[in-house]
Amino acid sequence: MKPKRILLLAALLLLAAAVAGVAQPRLARTATTPSDRTITVTGNGTSTTVPDTASFAFGVTTTSTDAKDALARNSTAAAGVIAALKAAGVADADLQTSGVSLSPQTSPDGTRITGYTASDSVTASMALAKAGSAVDAAVNAGADTVSGPSLTVADQSALYRQALKLAVADAKTKAQALADAAGGQLGDVQSIQEGGGAPVPLPFSSKGVADSTPIEPGTQQITANVSVTYALS
Numbered sequence: 001m002k003p004k005r006i007l008l009l010a011a012l013l014l015l016a017a018a019v020a021g022v023a024q025p026r027l028a029r030t031a032t033t034p035s036d037r038t039i040t041v042t043g044n045g046t047s048t049t050v051p052d053t054a055s056f057a058f059g060v061t062t063t064s065t066d067a068k069d070a071l072a073r074n075s076t077a078a079a080g081v082i083a084a085l086k087a088a089g090v091a092d093a094d095l096q097t098s099g100v101s102l103s104p105q106t107s108p109d110g111t112r113i114t115g116y117t118a119s120d121s122v123t124a125s126m127a128l129a130k131a132g133s134a135v136d137a138a139v140n141a142g143a144d145t146v147s148g149p150s151l152t153v154a155d156q157s158a159l160y161r162q163a164l165k166l167a168v169a170d171a172k173t174k175a176q177a178l179a180d181a182a183g184g185q186l187g188d189v190q191s192i193q194e195g196g197g198a199p200v201p202l203p204f205s206s207k208g209v210a211d212s213t214p215i216e217p218g219t220q221q222i223t224a225n226v227s228v229t230y231a232l233s
Helices: 003-031 067-087 128-140 156-182
Strands: 038-049 053-064 095-106 113-127 145-152 186-194 200-202 219-232
Touching (some): 053 128, 067 128, 113 128, 156 186, 156 219
Antiparallel strands (some): 038 219, 053 113, 053 145, 186 219
């Protein structure tokens, strides 16, 4: 091989090595990502509403010296209560039998059975405007126990979604305040996690329905919580 060709080849090899030596650190610097900076905050949102639905549990109890007689008479009484609730405007879909029981009664010393007690219970949900008259109708028909009300909102999902939006807005406000205090710029949302909440009753004064058991609706707060992480630059 001629000397000129050998020198040219050597020069090319040296140039390739130099380029590789310069390029390698540059590639390493390109692959390196700066440390992530984030802000994580909790946002809270609340929707306040007036309950429009009431739920009650109604029960009837019958005693007899004969088990079959106690159960039969109690079943008749329970059917009368259910019929009265339907007549008061409670829909079939909103009535549910929640318990049927039959138990013996014994003498004080427990040595003999003196009779039997049968009981039936039914839960009913109705519009709040019908609640007072429904309670009266059930008791007039023979219900001897009443428990409730459990007050709710028919469309809780819509109110909860509203509370979620308020919670996200609250989170952004907090994050912006933190970013400003830190001298940074608030970036995009990196992650968001939903919390939750249950309806919370609040005192409220309203006029009861005349000539029926008064049912005060009060107000309820439906809350939502979110945890949001923002980028910070």
